[in-house]
Amino acid sequence: MEKNVNYDPSFAQEVFENVDAGEEIKMCMNCGVCAGSCPLRFNMDYPPRQIFQMIRLGKREEVLNAKSIMLCTSCYTCKVRCPRSIPVIDVMHGLAHYAIKQGILTRRDTANFGREFWNQVYRLGRIDEKDLPRRVFFAAGFIEGIKSTLKYLDMGLKLLLHRRMKLLPERKIKGIQSLRKMLDKAEKMGKGGAAA
Amino acid sequence: MAEVETTNQSILVVGGGMSGITAALEAAEAGHNVVLVEKNPYLGGRVTQLYQYFPKLCPPNCGLEINFRRMKLNPKIRFFTMAEVTGISGQEGDYDVTVKLAPRYVNEKCTCCGKCAEVCESEIDNPFNFGMDKIKAAYLPHEFAFPMRYVLDPTISGTEEGKKCKEACEYDAVDLEMKETTFDLKVGAIVWAAGWDPYDASRVEYYGFGEYKNVITNVMMERLASPNGPTGGKILRPSDGKEPKNVAFIQCAGSRDENHLPYCSGICCLASMKHSTYLREQYPDCDVTIFFIDIRALDRLEDFYTKVQGDEKLSFIKSKIANISEDEETGDLLLEGENTNTGEQIRTSFDLVVLATGMVPNKIEIEPSPDVSYDEYGFFAYDPEKTGIYGAGCVRRPTDVASCVQDATGAALKAIQSIARR
Numbered sequence A: 001m002e003k004n005v006n007y008d009p010s011f012a013q014e015v016f017e018n019v020d021a022g023e024e025i026k027m028c029m030n031c032g033v034c035a036g037s038c039p040l041r042f043n044m045d046y047p048p049r050q051i052f053q054m055i056r057l058g059k060r061e062e063v064l065n066a067k068s069i070m071l072c073t074s075c076y077t078c079k080v081r082c083p084r085s086i087p088v089i090d091v092m093h094g095l096a097h098y099a100i101k102q103g104i105l106t107r108r109d110t111a112n113f114g115r116e117f118w119n120q121v122y123r124l125g126r127i128d129e130k131d132l133p134r135r136v137f138f139a140a141g142f143i144e145g146i147k148s149t150l151k152y153l154d155m156g157l158k159l160l161l162h163r164r165m166k167l168l169p170e171r172k173i174k175g176i177q178s179l180r181k182m183l184d185k186a187e188k189m190g191k192g193g194a195a196a
Numbered sequence B: 001m002a003e004v005e006t007t008n009q010s011i012l013v014v015g016g017g018m019s020g021i022t023a024a025l026e027a028a029e030a031g032h033n034v035v036l037v038e039k040n041p042y043l044g045g046r047v048t049q050l051y052q053y054f055p056k057l058c059p060p061n062c063g064l065e066i067n068f069r070r071m072k073l074n075p076k077i078r079f080f081t082m083a084e085v086t087g088i089s090g091q092e093g094d095y096d097v098t099v100k101l102a103p104r105y106v107n108e109k110c111t112c113c114g115k116c117a118e119v120c121e122s123e124i125d126n127p128f129n130f131g132m133d134k135i136k137a138a139y140l141p142h143e144f145a146f147p148m149r150y151v152l153d154p155t156i157s158g159t160e161e162g163k164k165c166k167e168a169c170e171y172d173a174v175d176l177e178m179k180e181t182t183f184d185l186k187v188g189a190i191v192w193a194a195g196w197d198p199y200d201a202s203r204v205e206y207y208g209f210g211e212y213k214n215v216i217t218n219v220m221m222e223r224l225a226s227p228n229g230p231t232g233g234k235i236l237r238p239s240d241g242k243e244p245k246n247v248a249f250i251q252c253a254g255s256r257d258e259n260h261l262p263y264c265s266g267i268c269c270l271a272s273m274k275h276s277t278y279l280r281e282q283y284p285d286c287d288v289t290i291f292f293i294d295i296r297a298l299d300r301l302e303d304f305y306t307k308v309q310g311d312e313k314l315s316f317i318k319s320k321i322a323n324i325s326e327d328e329e330t331g332d333l334l335l336e337g338e339n340t341n342t343g344e345q346i347r348t349s350f351d352l353v354v355l356a357t358g359m360v361p362n363k364i365e366i367e368p369s370p371d372v373s374y375d376e377y378g379f380f381a382y383d384p385e386k387t388g389i390y391g392a393g394c395v396r397r398p399t400d401v402a403s404c405v406q407d408a409t410g411a412a413l414k415a416i417q418s419i420a421r422r
C-alpha cells in the first residue's frame, strides 16, 4: 500500500452507519494479527486488516468489490485473537451483506450458496446435503450443474458412506414455526436473510 | 525474635526493589524511622536480574551498591528479608501491621564460605534464573546478594542433608530450629512498592512459550546475558546450546491486548532494543529483527531508539506476529504475520525468539484488604480522599527505574505528610 495517503472519511462514515458491526473498526490499531492468522489469507485479495485500512482511506469500490469479504469461512480465529476484541468476522460478514445489497456480486457462487442455504434452513430447519449442492450447482445452468455434480461425486459418496447424507429427502424439523419466527426477526434486523 | 520498636511516627515500606529502597531511604534521611519488608531473601528487586540498564548500558549493581551503603549507614532503617505483610488495619496515622518472617535456617554469623553448599547434594530450580538452571538447596541467591547470606531451602531443613550442612558450617550459622515467626508493628503511613511480575507468556498460546524451547521471554534474555546467569553470560539457544544467528523479538507479547494485559507495559520496546545490543556485543554477525505494532520510546529514551537504528543488522518490521510454529528437527521457529507497511505476508524462520512480555502489578493481597484505589488494570491510583497508604514505582505504572525512583521519592513525601497531619 502507498505511504502518503489522503484520508477520505465519507466511506468510513457510510460503513459505520450501515454495515452490521461496522463501527467496530474504529478500534482497529492496524496490528495485522487478523491478516496474519486468517487461514484464507493466501487466497484473499485483501486480508481483514487491509480491508479496514481501505475503509479508512475511503476506497469504496475496492472494498465492496473485494473477494475477501465473501471468502470468510467463519472460523473465528481473527475474532479470538484480535487484541482489540474486534469481531472481525462480523464486520466481514456485514460488509459482504452490504455489498450484495448494493447489487455487487463479486463472488456470485458464494452469494448463491448463501441464499440457498438460508432458504433451505427456512424451509426445513436443517440442511439437506443432497438438495443444497444440487440447487447451487444447477443455478449456473444445466451443463454447469452436471459438471459440478461429477466433480463432487467422490465427496458425495463418502458422505453417504459415513451416513452424513441420506438418500431420502430430509424432513422438516419439529417446531419449524418458532425457528422461522427467529429467522424472520433476524432478517428484519438486517442480519442474514435470503439476500445474502 | 524480631525486636522492632515502632510508633505511629514510623513508616512501613513493603517491597525492597528500587522503588521501596528509594522510598525508605528518602523517608529515613528526612528523619523518620522506617521498616522495610521484602519477600525475597535479598533486596534490590527485579533489577538485580538485569544485565544492563538502558539507556546507559551500565550494570544495575553500581546503583544498588550505593543504595545499600546508604542503608547500612542509616540507623533509622530496619529491613527484613523473607518477610511478608499479612495484615494491615487502622487508618492514616495509626496502622497496626502484622509481618510474617519465613525461616532462612541461616543466621547472621554466615560468612558465605560456601561449605554448606559443597556438602549439599539436593538441587532446586533456580528462581533467580527463572528455572533455567539448578542450584544447591543451600545457596546464596546471587553473587551480589544483600544481605550477603546463604539460605537453606525448606525442602532440606528437616532432613539428613540439612544436618550435613549444619555440620559443615564452621561458624555455627546454620540453625535448623528456625521457625516461621510473626511480629506486629505500629506505623503512621505505608508505602506499597511490591513491584511487578512478568506476564505469564504461556497464556499467549499461539506463541508456544513453554512448548517450544527456543521461544524465551525478555526477562530470561536478561539472565542469559548476565555473567552470573545460567550460561555464564553467553546468549545460547536453550534447545541445543548453539549460538543464535538470527533472532526475532516479538513486541507486545501479551500487552496491549484485551485478551491479556490491555495496557502498554511501557518499557518492553526499550528492553528489546537493549537486548539487540547484548546480541551485537557477543555476535557481530547475528541478524536481529524486532516485530512491533509501534515503537514506544518516550521522551529522552528516543535517543536510544535512534542509536540502535544505526545497527545495520537490526531491522524493525511493523507487524504483530500472529503465529509461531516449531521445526521439531532443528528447533527453529517459523513466524507468520502481516507486514502492515507493505501488506506482504511474513513467513520467516528464526533460531531464537524473544517474547517482549509485560509487567503485572503486585497489588495488596491481604485479607481483609485495606481501603486503597486501583485503576481498571490493577495499578494503584492516586485518590486524594484515601491517604495513608501510597503506591510507589511499578505498582503505580509500568515504567523504568529512573521514573520509579522519582515516583518513590514522591511517595516518601506523601507518607511523611500523613504523619505530619496527625
Ligand SMILES: Cc1cc2nc3c(=O)[nH]c(=O)nc-3n(C[C@H](O)[C@H](O)[C@H](O)COP(=O)(O)OP(=O)(O)OC[C@H]3O[C@@H](n4cnc5c(N)ncnc54)[C@H](O)[C@@H]3O)c2cc1C
Pocket (backbone or CB within 6 Å): B014, B015, B016, B017, B018, B019, B020, B037, B038, B039, B040, B043, B044, B045, B046, B047, B050, B052, B053, B054, B055, B083, B084, B085, B193, B194, B195, B196, B197, B218, B219, B222, B267, B271, B274, B357, B358, B359, B362, B392, B393, B394, B395, B399, B400, B401, B402, B404
Ligand atoms: C525485560 C525487562 C528489562 C528491563 N530493563 C530495564 C532497564 O534496562 N532500565 C530500566 O530503567 N528499567 C528496566 N526495566 C524496568 C525495571 O525492571 C523496573 O522499573 C523496576 O524493576 C521497578 O522497580 P520496583 O521497585 O517498582 O519493582 P520490583 O523491582 O519488582 O521490586 C519489588 C520488590 O517487592 C518485593 N515484593 C513483591 N511482593 C511483595 C510482598 N507482598 N511483600 C513484600 N515484598 C514484596 C519483590 O520481591 C521485589 O523485591 C526492565 C523491565 C523488564 C521487564
Ligand code: SF4
Pocket (backbone or CB within 6 Å): A027, A028, A029, A030, A031, A032, A033, A034, A035, A048, A049, A052, A081, A082, A083, A084, A085, A086, A088
Ligand atoms: S487484529 Fe484487530 S486490531 Fe489487529 S489489525 Fe486486525 S482488526 Fe485491527
Ligand code: SF4
Pocket (backbone or CB within 6 Å): A037, A038, A039, A040, A048, A071, A072, A073, A074, A075, A076, A077, A078, A079, A088, A089, A092
Ligand atoms: S473468521 Fe473469516 S476473516 Fe476471520 S480468520 Fe476466519 S476466515 Fe478469516
Ligand code: SF4
Pocket (backbone or CB within 6 Å): B106, B109, B110, B111, B112, B113, B114, B115, B116, B117, B150, B168, B169, B170, B171, B172, B173, B174
Ligand atoms: S551457612 Fe555456614 S557454611 Fe554456609 S556459607 Fe554460611 S558460614 Fe559458610
Ligand code: SF4
Pocket (backbone or CB within 6 Å): B251, B252, B253, B255, B256, B263, B264, B265, B266, B267, B268, B269, B270, B294, B295, B296, B356, B358
Ligand atoms: S512498550 Fe512497546 S512492546 Fe511494550 S507494550 Fe508498549 S508498545 Fe508493546
